[in-house]
Amino acid sequence: MLIDKYVAASLIVKERFFSQVIFSWLVANATAHMQNFGLVKTSRGDYDLAPLQHQMCTVIHEPGPEIAPPGGLYKGDKESPEFREYGHYTRNEFTSFGRRIGLFPARIEKILDGFVAGMIPASELIDKAFLPEEVKNLFRYNFMERLFRLK
Numbered sequence: 015m016l017i018d019k020y021v022a023a024s025l026i027v028k029e030r031f032f033s034q035v036i037f038s039w040l041v042a043n044a045t046a047h048m049q050n051f052g053l054v055k056t057s058r059g060d061y062d063l064a065p066l067q068h069q070m071c072t073v074i075h076e077p078g079p080e081i082a083p084p085g086g087l088y089k090g091d092k093e094s095p096e097f098r099e100y101g102h103y104t105r106n107e108f109t110s111f112g113r114r115i116g117l118f119p120a121r122i123e124k125i126l127d128g129f130v131a132g133m134i135p136a137s138e139l140i141d142k143a144f145l146p147e148e149v150k151n152l153f154r155y156n157f158m159e160r161l162f163r164l165k
Contacts (some may be wrong), residue, residue, distance in 0.1 A: 018116070020053055020061040027063045028115050033125055034066055036108060036164075039081060040129065040158045042073040080163050087111045104163045130164050 021027045034051065053061040056061055080103055088111055096104040101133065105126060112122035140154045 030063050032112050040160050088114050126164050
């Protein structure tokens with residue numbers, strides 16, 4: 015609602031917001047700060063989505079919630095048949111989230127498919143990280159497992 019109220023190109027910003035939420039979830043960032051999901055005033059006096067900051071895979075330090083608090087993706091997200099059956103988020107919950115924030119179904123699918131298509135480059139980036147091998151493996155496992163759920 016705030017994006018619609020304060021941002022002129024609200025649909026474009028909603029797509030970026032949707033992508034930021036998915037990215038934070040993919041990298042297992044269970045401490046996503048609100049500064050990653052807020053609006054910032056530009057030099058022109060209008061508002062834009064805050065850029066991502068402090069993105070880290072918190073699961074390499076300690077297991078945490080799938081989605082950073084508060085409250086998950088949306089009210090009732092854990093009541094979907096898939097979440098009740100599997101106990102974690104799947105493409106279905108993200109599709110529902112996209113619809114709830116006003117995105118067109120075709121755009122939701124294109125964004126989700128774009129993340130899935132990035133599997134190989136993401137794995138190559140993890141390989142190049144300056145991390146101990148066991149940490150890379152934990153990060154890669156969590157990232158790929160979540161990416162698989164978006165298929």
